[in-house]
Amino acid sequence: MKVPFLDLRIIDEDERSELFKAIEEVFDHGRLILGPEVGRLEQRVAQLTQRRYAAGVNSGTDALFLTLRAMGIGPGDEVITTPLSFIATANAIALNGASPVFADILDDMTLDPQSIIPLITEKTRAVLPVHWAGRVCRMEEINAIAAHYGLAVIEDCSQAFGAMRHGKPAGSFGVAGCFSMNTMKCFASVGEAGMVVTDQDTLYETLDALRYNGLVNREICHFVSHNSRMDTIQAAILGKRLDHYEGLLAKRRSHAQYYLEALKSVATMAQEEVNCRDIYYTMTIQVDQRDALKDYLEKHGIESRIQHFPLMPDQPVYRNSTRNNTRHAHTLIQRMLCIPASEKLTVEQREYVASKILEFTHAGS
Ligand SMILES: Cc1ncc(COP(=O)(O)O)c(C=O)c1O
Incomplete structure (x- = not known):
């Protein structure tokens, strides 16, 4: 018998026709980037993660990178994270000019809260736990340590859409939760996609500008940034898959x-x-x-x-x-x-x- 680790083909007839129909609807209205399906998906994800805002972006890497950037984390700063993650977690920190500092993990392979403490210095700005393999970290302990030392908490929820800890969903614990919705994930687009959820007005507004060349109201540029908008087709697919x-x-x-x-x-x-x-x-x-x-x-x-x-x-x-x-x-x-x-x-x-x-x-x- 052959057992693949993952089979990314879409072979189920019902799924295929549902997804084709979703794509056709996008073709019909023609708003191919940040179209209405993106807004609808953002609303659903915000609700599911118990957050006020969600911002669709084009990858989990950008969700992390832009969130750290919107929070002003940059050169000279340190962010404490787990050693066990896809490399995008560390890269998102380093791309902002900050340094990733690696704490330890528990037997369950999530970030060990106590291992964070000896690594905290005056340069530490944030803790970035990764809900590894779809299991939420011990967020009550991590948040308590972060609050004690005045650090922000940004969750990397890339592998954990829908995971819960003590009744609270992944993405609802920190200042922001960052998701990858790439095609390998449980909640998967058919290419690249990501999302950030938060309750903070300013963070959301900054992210909204950063995801499209730093433009505010599509005209006035407030920040130097690149283009990281979500494709409507990916949002349409994600909407169907969320059902x-x-x-x-x-x-x-x-x-x-x-x-x-x-x-x-x-x-x-x-x-x-x-x-x-x-x-x-x-x-x-x-x-x-x-x-x-x-x-x-x-x-x-x-x-x-x-x-x-x-x-x-x-x-x-x-x-x-x-x-x-x-x-x-x-x-x-x-x-x-x-x-x-x-x-x-x-x-x-x-x-x-x-x-x-x-x-x-x-x-x-
Ligand atoms: C834990 C973790 N963080 C970040 C990412 C980056 O997401 P993406 O591939 O959508 O950029 C991934 C997935 O690839 C991931 O598993």
């Missing part, structure tokens, strides 16, 4: 619950906490002999990934950052493996994946 999003999450969560039970004797996995909802952007297991397991799965037609390796502080571009606190992350990254768990996975496929992992582990014991 079915709870169903998609139910499938992912059912795969995860199956793995949590089937693999509990051979792998360490993050258990969902009470009154929280993980969305399983990836299903990550921690095992001994990770590389050998990866090879074994590949030999049996199962694609798995190590996300995100190398850790950001080990990337050549960030290797010279000195004040990091990432010991546990370095241990965990040697043991982590992301296995197929997308909504397109079948029950037979997930059983096959679990059986091969069990087979490998039992053969070695």
Whole structure:
């Protein structure tokens, strides 16, 4: 049996015709950038994340970059973040001229709040937690630390649209929440897209200008900026996909619950906490002999990934950052493996994946 990690084809007939219809509607009205579908999507996302404003942009990278910029974070400033994320998180900080400083992670692979404290200096301006793999960080602790030291909190919710912690959605905890809606994400466009949510008037107004060349009212330029507007077609697709999003999450969560039970004797996995909802952007297991397991799965037609390796502080571009606190992350990254768990996975496929992992582990014991 072949089990891909991710299958980005759109083959379901009903989905295809619904998406084609959404695109045709955009063709009919002709407002191809920031058209009415963008505004409607922004309103829905703001409501779902319990925020006053949402600003559609063209990627998660720009959502982060523009938010940090709108907050005036720049040269000489430091932003504390996790070492475990897609490199865009650190790049968004560095592109603004600020320095990313990498704290540690917990066993559940989200940012360790206590590891932030020794890294705080007079240069620290903000904390940027990443809700890694669709699990919201311990935001009550992170927010308390940030408030104590006078730091802003910006959430990277790129992997966590719809995730909840103690009844509150990802994106509702910090000054702003930044989402990627690129085609690999759970809430996915068919290309590139992103969004920022916030309650703050000035931040929203600045973002609104920054996403289009710093123009206010489309005419007067207040800031030097580039073009980062959201395509209407992507918003139209996202709007349709949002209608079915709870169903998609139910499938992912059912795969995860199956793995949590089937693999509990051979792998360490993050258990969902009470009154929280993980969305399983990836299903990550921690095992001994990770590389050998990866090879074994590949030999049996199962694609798995190590996300995100190398850790950001080990990337050549960030290797010279000195004040990091990432010991546990370095241990965990040697043991982590992301296995197929997308909504397109079948029950037979997930059983096959679990059986091969069990087979490998039992053969070695
Ligand atoms: C945690 C995280 N941050 C930022 C990004 C950047 O988003 P994008 O690819 O939409 O620019 C991604 C995804 O790629 C991500 O997973």
